[in-house]
Amino acid sequence: MAQTVNKSFIPDLPKGGPLAEYRKRANFDWKDLKLIFEEEQTLKTKYRVWKLLEEDPLFTRSNTNLPTNESKRIAAMQMNHMANLNIVPDEVYNESITQRHKYLCAVNEALHAYSPSLSVKIALGVGLFNNALIAMGTERHQKYYKAAWNREIVTCLAITEVSHGSNTKRIRTTANYDPKTKEYIIHTPDFEAAKAWVGNLGKTATIALTFANLYTPDGESHGLHGFIVPIRDPKTLIAYPGVLVGDIGEKIGLNGIDNGFVMFNNYRIPHENLLNRTGDINEEGVYESVFSEPGKVLGAALESFSAGRIGIMQESVNTLAKAAVIAVRYSAVRKQFGPERDGEDIPIIEYQLHQWRIFPYLAAACVLRVSTFSLFESYMSAIERSQKDSNGFELLTQLVSELHALISSSKPHITWTARDAIQEAREACGGHGYLKASRLGDLRNDHDPSCTYEGDNNVLGQQASNWLVRQWENVESPVGTVDFLNRKDQMMKRTFNCVSKRWSFDHFECESFCLLYF
Template sequence: MSGAGDGDAELRALFPAPPRGPLAAFREQASFDWRRMKLAYDSIQAIRAKDKIWKFMEEHPLFKHSEATPSLDEQRHLATKRMYVIHNADLVPLEEIAMHPRLFQSFTEAIFMWDSSLAIKLSLTFRMFSNTIRGSGRDHHFPLIEACDEGKIGGCFALTEIAHGSNAKGMRTTATYLPDEQCFELHSPDFEAAKCWVGSLGKCATHAIVYAMLVSKGQSHGLHAFVVPVRDPRTLRPLAGVTLGDLGEKVGLNGVDNGFVMFNKYKLPRSAALDRLGGVDARGDYRSPFRDPAKRFGASLGILSGGRVHITSISTNYLQKAVVIAVRYSAARRQFAAPGAAAETPVLLYQQQQVRLLPYLAATFAMRVFCNWFGEEHVRMSIDNMMGSSDAELAARGVELHALSSAAKPLSGWTARDGIQNCRECCGGHGYLKAAGIGELRNDNDANCTYEGENSMLLQQASNWLLGVWARRHQPAFADTPLGSVHFLARATSLLAETCAADTKEDIVQPATVVRAYEWLTTYMLRLTADKVSRLRSEGRSDYDVRNDSQAYTAVTLAVVYGEHFMLSHLYKTALALPDAACRGVLLRLAALYGAFMLERHMATLYIGGFFSGEQGLLLREGIVWLCAALAAEAVSLADTLAPPDWCLNSVLGYADGEVYKHIQDGILTYPGALERPRWWRDVVHWDTYVPAKL
């Protein structure tokens, strides 16, 4: 879209010009078209889908933000009612997602931009439940999918137990096959084995995907999935043999009814097993279409990676909203004046505000570009799996996607955590208002650092895969890793011999230079970790001790830089491919800032390994400051690119017109009870002990 045409006309129709106001001066400085920049991470079909969803919600009376926080029960109730309204509207049918896989990301992004509890409820109750059955079930399970699609039943996903979350091998819920009765006996030996943190189970779900240890003929075959009725769909009362309930109020996401469930020798028919990838036959003998257990494991990993893939997008959504609010507020908020200036200076023009805020604006674009591609890739893989593909390439994709998601999920959650907090602080005291909209984003994102795999544990899974890759880097087929996340390791020897040649701040933050630095850094950390593992083994340490004692400063850092490198290089390639020259130039600067900002955190390693020398570390920091100053004029228009509609953003600090103080005034004066005497005023006034003095 390099020139004005039908595409530009449609974008203008979908996104009218922002109102004039305090932000107009910044918008006039922008060197690119903020509407066209959306095409860096969205297709036009995805943009249309989001617009359709937002218009539906804006016009529906149930989708109105409340000024005061509702009770816990009412939050649960509202999220559930809204969930069924969205689901029944079928705004993005599955057939369209199959044709345009990116539409799934657009659907979830649009809902998340309005309310995260609603989006998670919707995903857990319908999408995750049905997709797991599609990926692991058989034809006889499909009526459950139809019942779910029709809203007759509601699903959930039960993996974590009270005493075991990360250690899947330590799970204690069992599904013992009884060949004489042709059924499984599902059992929780005690409360520590109760399935917990199950989203949508606390109040509503009628069926659960339960992961239990499959036991047959006295042998455990590890975790397998079962589709389990837990409530009567007509009464919502627990079924006999099932004990379940709500976990109560949480730090955030209180529209989601997280629950627990226990089973007391609960009988399930053999057909309840989701056994397309492996299970027992009528006699109790284990069968699998995969001769190689590693391939079966790889295919199952690809399915189970969906939650982590989804969380990269969830974290991005939270940071995206926070950055839009903070950038617009920083452009509208004026404090102090330069000598001789007629007006105070927008705080966005202060260096410290730029360095605190703009790297997270760049990170948002990096994460948005990555997670949209990542989600699309996972949808494609899931479709291939549903179509019955069981070839080696699909298994390899599943394993690599698992490794990449195990690095990207922690990276996204932590980047959003730090970025949202910086956005809150960049908005000063006003950022602490609930009406600012940042506090809830911070609280809701916090769960992303733990659920679907605690971050440090996930990084270990990524590093374990990388160590396996390192061992086979010289094999002829090495370059065939399907997602290409480690293709550069084929040049490991020459990479490790390199040093940084940049001698100016401009050169050291060139995106190509930063990407190359990350290739060296990832390779160096991989060799360092492999050498430590080898040394520990040579000392006679057990595998358990070797893994435990190689984490800090080696394996964990390795997995982090692996994720950072891929996210950066993907943004860089995306920027280079943009047809619009102005957008391409700005996106390349964002790639440079994101890469330099993340790389600076590894300064010690760059010097320890000999890649940096002399004053190159100072040059890198000067380059970051220089890039921030250069991007300040583009920041408001970049925020416009990322922003959902004002009614969806729901922030008195972040509306598109920039009239911050007007919106703060309206928000304060219209808050329920703000101008009223408290109902408990008599607890304050004590006339029997105090008489006001006469004036």
């Protein structure tokens, strides 16, 4: 006998209202469908989070646009208050890395539905920060992991500089080791090397995981390394001497996030603040690494940031679904132009043109939800394997290129699809879609940066295509995504067989054919 799934935790839909007629036509149980797209535990977590937020006055939503500083103040208060809600039970901390991330993703998706700014603040300050510590730090950095997990510190990741974002090899912030004091001297040579667009840094971050070029006393550069850099006094939020930090100003959206900049003036930090999993400096000031190619290993460690791109994909799918649902519901109650001149108007959802506009995005929300979850599981499985294996970094180095290519191709596709869906939904709702009350304008503004941060979409697409081109000559696919290229010789021998003169190539000039059909 098939096991009956308990669906009682999923709230019922309203029995009346203008959508009731269409809901009655469904020939399937929508709750069953919901449990296909999301795991039971994920849904329970989301409903629990939403209930907690609904009962707390601090999370009451404003009906108007707040001033930028007020948005940041409220988001900061909400983030600090999260620890009091016990949304993430202590036992989750002891789960496997995959289960831990599943739980955190469910929490973050629930928060994103309420406030994208809040979810991004937490994702940056807890998720990405701790991922980086796991990948690049050692036991001596665990205190920061636990402090960030418990919201005892506000953290950020300072990577991008004013003049260099995607091209991390050109980052110019330096970290010179002083053997006399056993300290690193962090320095920003000029404004173009200032760390910029750092989420949480503008007003509240007390700790920044900062990337700088490590120099030993002999003047030799050992490339980019991560450092735990104190920014502000946690009690007063006043910047420490040698640190110039500030907010970059109002943005188009996501104004609850205090994006900031920082410059360092020969600022000293302790020796143990170097994230030393790939390399360290000994008592004599000599750089040591157990890896023959520490730079390559650092690249594998940096791939932990791909979890951030997967998070963006998950949030984008939710945004896409939200926009499509708004447009579908509106089209079911908005009536226009009946088939008869003097007859009654009919809901615009009945028109093929309207279905053609919004149904593909509704389908995309379903497909991309499943594919993104599958990608997340594959990614976390690879990360967990690398941490359990005695040759973990070597294993991760083998996997990293393919994972990066897979994520670099998926993130543009999903975020651009969501972007287009929001715009189409806005237009499909006519003038009412332009009202703030529709939420489509807020969705559009808050989603827009997803197409550029954590990797510009066009640049990511090029990185994915570069990897694919390299596979043509020598297939290296430990994840198995391009195993089909091993059959490229047989595939290239296949020819197109025309079965109809209507589609004969003789009927087309090559250029015209490409323009029309590709």
